[in-house]
Amino acid sequence: MTAGPGTAVDALLRAQLADPACAWSLGSYGAGAVFARDSDEPARLLADERIGLLTARGGLAFTVPPDLRPVAYETGFTDGWSQSVALCLPEAACAMGRRTVLTELGPDAAAIRPQDRVAALFDLGLGLRAVDACLRVADPERIGRLRALAGRPLLASGDTEILRAFASRLDRIFLTRFARIEVFAAETDPAAAGIGPQSHILPSWLRLGRTHAATAPIPQGWVPCGALHPAHPARDQSGRPIPFDAGRHDAFGRVLDVWGDPALVALRRAILAGQDPDTVRAGGRFARLAIRAARAQRRAMVG
Template identity: 35%
Template sequence: MTDASQDETFALLARLFGAEGHLWSIGTLAGFMGFDLTGIPQNIGGALVLEGETGRARLTPGGKLLAFETLSSEPKGWNHGIALCQAGGLPPRPRDRHLSVVADDAALVAADQSAPALDLGLGHAGLRCLFRPAATARAQALLLAGQHWNDCREALAALPGAWIAETPFLRAERVADGTCPIHAIPSAGIRGLTHAATTPVPEGWLPFAHIFPPHPARVRPGLRRPFDPDIHTVFQSILARHGRPDLTALKAATRARLQSSLPPEVADAPGQRPDRHAQAVIRVTLRQWLAETGLAPPGAWLSRYDRPLLAAVRNQT
């Protein structure tokens, strides 16, 4: 990966933490929670603390960044994001998904320190999902200890309190609003999967959170907007510094060949096709070429790498 220092990494996170239009997902497929607070974080003891009407969060140094681009199901589209990862450690093992009573000793407000909370039994080493009931609902909530998460999710959602996702370097607390913001994919947890297979996470890295900055071609999934080159440039600079070096080099080489009207064959490694992540990078580059220039990539590239884009371009003409 890149040689970005912890200071450089944390400086970037400080700009993104609380920035408008940046969505966060905290956790892994075994347990995660969305977080979209906006505001200016405070630096308290070297940690960034963000507070809002719907919750609060604390970000500490230590995470490694992986910027990435993946394919969208929309034939002209793509996705992008930044994973906050931890390097090293044992492969994650799923927890039993049964609730247990714990003391919330990492609460972000002093008055909540050591208050009883329910560990939801989701996640794995380094990741906890909690529900800290309000004092008025504490007795009712703690009666659910020992039950399976699937059997008491709705009962917990009806109670006042705070939903919590806690990782080695990021903790978020969301005020309960009658819905449950904690999600989990049981099959992924059982298999020890932590992230989508399409995300090019380096071997030995474990993503504990994801940031999704504004996208240059859509407001949100399903709602497109005219391509915004400034938004695109911002993320490309992050990708160049914090993406996987082999994939960013492949993207640069693909763009150079497109600009020089060279054929695609030599973009492949000798004697083999690119792996799934490399193919995705080439296809994303082709889609961005169309978005940036308004010109369809040469047919030889599309027929070799991106038939959905080829069909979309043909239907457009």
């Protein structure tokens, strides 16, 4: 499972960007941001050289570095399966600021919207390896309040709950070496606004110090900085069941053929063809999860 040419990665990202049912995420285990949009939500391409989209509620912008490696996989669970494409960088190339205290970074010069490029960016100091979780502030009073907290280890001191309430009225910006997601301050209740950009910080998960969930088959020496989540064959964007969509299923199968682990892809094909899995290939956690996912797909295909 080796990375294809940069043009192949670029084509994958652009194809998924065109599908409003595909969601995008950046982050680490316990902290992240998601860019998603409703199927009929207005969205426009970026005005600069970056690839991405902008809506009234948030934005996604990325470049395609030569060492970016997609890793496609499926994970089976009790009542279905998930599908993802992790966007990975080599361990030596993924590091971000890794700040452990609230830190003012200066103006957000790379902001997607030109009017946001004079606003101040503050790193929350979560100490993440491959992502910086930040707040963006334009209001002088709020800048002053954050500056008063600067230099404090918010996670260790237990201030995250206070800051989370404060952050709900601010833009949240998640940055990696190749991408950013911007979650704009909500003017309405996010729960009433449909599918859209969102962010989360889970201190109990962050304390584990993981870059990704143990169920993700990330090759040794690589670190997932984000992921794309293509349209699911059996669930809508909210996770609700839908009639099985063979077109979506075939489409992700083609993504797996190019960007998945060949051994896991072979197991999937065998299960979908009604065959028993190869006992040699079927060993290990990732193989078991792939088999469980394929069996769930067979059940969904026959209704």
